[in-house]
Amino acid sequence: MTGKRLELPGYLLLAVFGVIAPLVFPAYVQQIAMLWIMIVFALTWDTMGGQMGYNSLGNIFFFGAGMYIAAVCQIWPWYDVGEYTDPSGSLTTSFTTDQYFLGLALGVVLAAIGSVVLAALFGLIVFGLRGPYFAIGTLGMAIAAGELIGAWDWIGGGGGIRLPVFPSGTDAEPLFRVPFGDIQSADLQGVFFYWTCFVLAVLTFLFLRWLYRTRFGLMLNAIRDDETKAEALGVRTQLYKTVAWSISAFFLGISGALFGNIIGFMEPLEVAFPTVTFGIFMVLMALLGGKGTLWGPVIGATLFHIIKEVTWTHLLGWQWVVLGLLIVVTVVFFQQGIVGWLQERRPEWFGIEVDRGTAGQRADAEAAEALEAALDDAGGPAREPVR
Amino acid sequence: MTALIEVDNVSKSFGGVVANNAIGLNVEQGSITGLIGPNGSGKTTLFNSIVGFHPIDSGSIRFEGREISNLRVPQIARLGMLRTFQQTRIFRKLNCVENMHAALSHRGGTFRSMFAKKSGQAEERAEGLLDFVGLYQKRKLRAGDLSFGQQKLLEFAMALMNEPKVLLLDEPTAGINPTLINGLIDRLRLANDRFGVTLFVIEHNMRVIMNLAEHIYCLAHGELLADGPPDALRNDQRVIDAYLGAH
Ligand SMILES: Nc1ncnc2c1ncn2[C@@H]1O[C@H](COP(=O)(O)OP(=O)(O)OP(=O)(O)O)[C@@H](O)[C@H]1O
Numbered sequence: 001m002t003g004k005r006l007e008l009p010g011y012l013l014l015a016v017f018g019v020i021a022p023l024v025f026p027a028y029v030q031q032i033a034m035l036w037i038m039i040v041f042a043l044t045w046d047t048m049g050g051q052m053g054y055n056s057l058g059n060i061f062f063f064g065a066g067m068y069i070a071a072v073c074q075i076w077p078w079y080d081v082g083e084y085t086d087p088s089g090s091l092t093t094s095f096t097t098d099q100y101f102l103g104l105a106l107g108v109v110l111a112a113i114g115s116v117v118l119a120a121l122f123g124l125i126v127f128g129l130r131g132p133y134f135a136i137g138t139l140g141m142a143i144a145a146g147e148l149i150g151a152w153d154w155i156g157g158g159g160g161i162r163l164p165v166f167p168s169g170t171d172a173e174p175l176f177r178v179p180f181g182d183i184q185s186a187d188l189q190g191v192f193f194y195w196t197c198f199v200l201a202v203l204t205f206l207f208l209r210w211l212y213r214t215r216f217g218l219m220l221n222a223i224r225d226d227e228t229k230a231e232a233l234g235v236r237t238q239l240y241k242t243v244a245w246s247i248s249a250f251f252l253g254i255s256g257a258l259f260g261n262i263i264g265f266m267e268p269l270e271v272a273f274p275t276v277t278f279g280i281f282m283v284l285m286a287l288l289g290g291k292g293t294l295w296g297p298v299i300g301a302t303l304f305h306i307i308k309e310v311t312w313t314h315l316l317g318w319q320w321v322v323l324g325l326l327i328v329v330t331v332v333f334f335q336q337g338i339v340g341w342l343q344e345r346r347p348e349w350f351g352i353e354v355d356r357g358t359a360g361q362r363a364d365a366e367a368a369e370a371l372e373a374a375l376d377d378a379g380g381p382a383r384e385p386v387r
Numbered sequence: 388m389t390a391l392i393e394v395d396n397v398s399k400s401f402g403g404v405v406a407n408n409a410i411g412l413n414v415e416q417g418s419i420t421g422l423i424g425p426n427g428s429g430k431t432t433l434f435n436s437i438v439g440f441h442p443i444d445s446g447s448i449r450f451e452g453r454e455i456s457n458l459r460v461p462q463i464a465r466l467g468m469l470r471t472f473q474q475t476r477i478f479r480k481l482n483c484v485e486n487m488h489a490a491l492s493h494r495g496g497t498f499r500s501m502f503a504k505k506s507g508q509a510e511e512r513a514e515g516l517l518d519f520v521g522l523y524q525k526r527k528l529r530a531g532d533l534s535f536g537q538q539k540l541l542e543f544a545m546a547l548m549n550e551p552k553v554l555l556l557d558e559p560t561a562g563i564n565p566t567l568i569n570g571l572i573d574r575l576r577l578a579n580d581r582f583g584v585t586l587f588v589i590e591h592n593m594r595v596i597m598n599l600a601e602h603i604y605c606l607a608h609g610e611l612l613a614d615g616p617p618d619a620l621r622n623d624q625r626v627i628d629a630y631l632g633a634h
């Protein structure tokens with residue numbers, strides 16, 4: 001199976017690129033860190049949209065929720081959050097290295113847990129919806145969250161929150177010096193978050209790779225193909241949907257916590273709950289690469305991110321036109337995506353068997369023969385036909 | 388004999404249409420019971436009521452003596468009562484073996500068992516049952532690529548994989564090639580005889596149901612018209628009239 005054989009070079013390529021990229025392209029560390037986050041976006045969207053057939057337009061909600069939860073956790077142990085975020089306030093703040101990393105660790109953990117809790121709660125509401133109603137319902141959820149946070153002054157309202165500044169010239173520095181030689185302390189933040197994003201993407205990928213090979217993965221696909229049939233077989237569909245969404249939320253929550261700290265500032269509409277940019281990108285990337293596959297979202301996110309960065313740099317002013325065209329072309333002409341297209345052209349690469357022989361009438365005759373043969377093996381009919 | 392399913396005074400309307408009116412019937416443990424009636428007489432509606440597909444307007448449905456009319460489809464399925472669909476339903480993009488794995492019972496599953504790997508034991512059973520319905524050669528094909536008749540056989544094998552106590556089959560032979568019908572009837576009998584699965588079968592094909600069932604209920608216009616062993620029903624004037632009147 002060539003598909004399997006392509007996988008190993010794929011892992012090696014990504015691992016090697018991931019490790020040497022910050023050394024070879026030091027100027028692009030933040031862009032490449034963003035690539036890992038985009039891959040997490042596409043992978044987690046696909047768990048619901050591709051594997052389970054529930055197209056959410058509101059997954060960005062967990063990204064924003066994670067971002068805000070982390071910010072509060074980073075501030076609240078040391079300062080009053082309301083005072084800290086007060087735009088007219090004269091509070092001067094500084095975080096020691098210990099305070100910074102402790103807060104960040106707490107923030108990442110609670111962002112993950114909090115997002116899972118939110119997924120379980122909102123799942124109760126939106127999983128009653130199917131098809132386009134589910135898509136719109138989840139979108140509404142993300143938009144409403146942005147508006148609500150914007151009206152909540154304690155966490156900065158529409159004005160947002162500045163995050164604690166990454167410690168400079170500190171005890172943490174030697175830790176980075178070892179693998180990176182002589183590193184400027186101004187770059188420390190970039191390198192630190194580069195590695196956390198890379199590790200997050202790798203963990204997300206490996207976790208989903210495992211998940212899709214379990215019974216759980218099979219049931220996600222069953223729900224996608226025919227939810228009514230799955231229920232008729234006794235599947236606790238609501239539980240599966242909730243757990244699948246919680247898994248997406250877990251990794252998205254962490255990605256939000258990291259992203260907020262990379263940017264250093266968050267506000268509800270553009271940064272935390274950007275439904276029309278990241279919220280749509282995650283869908284597009286999964287579709288482009290091939291929804292319902294493990295590698296599709298990775299390939300789609302990589303390609304999309306490159307196109308996006310290039311157009312942003314070289315076609316400024318036209319970047320939205322290019323992205324719009326990409327969306328239209330993908331959705332209209334290329335719904336199966338890159339991996340899906342490959343699966344169709346080269347099913348044998350993926351271990352998919354295709355019947356090249358019989359169809360219709362002939363297939364039925366063949367099936368009847370197979371039935372007869374199997375019956376002989378089974379030792380004849382249970383009873384002689386009556387009458 | 389004890390009644391596995393007891394339907395008592397069950398009514399169900401859709402808007403103004405009374406699809407089932409005060410239906411009462413029993414399905415005996417271990418039996419093959421038939422349900423016949425002209426098109427639109429309310430057979431599928433009764434199945435849907437029994438398996439919890441929709442709430443009933445009034446009456447009571449018991450399974451192994453337990454009231455189930457307030458339970459929903461997956462709960463009832465986990466009790467061991469399964470149905471197949473008149474419009475066959477399988478998981479189209481999964482191959483046959485995967486369909487069989489997906490059909491494994493969810494009775495008493497723990498949270499951790501959701502994340503189990505496919506077991507070799509289940510794989511063996513899946514292949515054995517696919518062989519039982521003559522689909523072994525096709526086991527790696529996508530279910531959506533099978534012919535309609537083969538999909539019906541797959542759906543039946545999936546139901547057996549789930550190890551139900553009773554199986555409600557909605558027109559198992561409708562729309563499939565006549566050459567497949569005899570083989571399928573033999574399979575139904577074997578499932579009943581060897582695996583001890585009680586069968587409750589809706590069937591339009593008179594020859595099939597008269598051969599298969601021990602006891603048959605006949606519906607017409609949402610009412611229970613008559614019931615009895617095949618011989619009695621075949622000669623029942625009301626049944627003959629209902630079918631003649633309908634055609
Ligand atoms: N979901 C529904 N909404 C409205 N009316 C319905 C619904 N389901 C069934 N009916 C009506 O109830 C009556 C009984 O339908 P049902 O499908 O139970 O008949 P049936 O005996 O299974 O017929 P057939 O032999 O054609 O399958 C019909 O008049 C049908 O139009």
Ligand SMILES: [Mg+2]
Pocket residue numbers: 430431432473
């Ligand atoms: Mg019907």
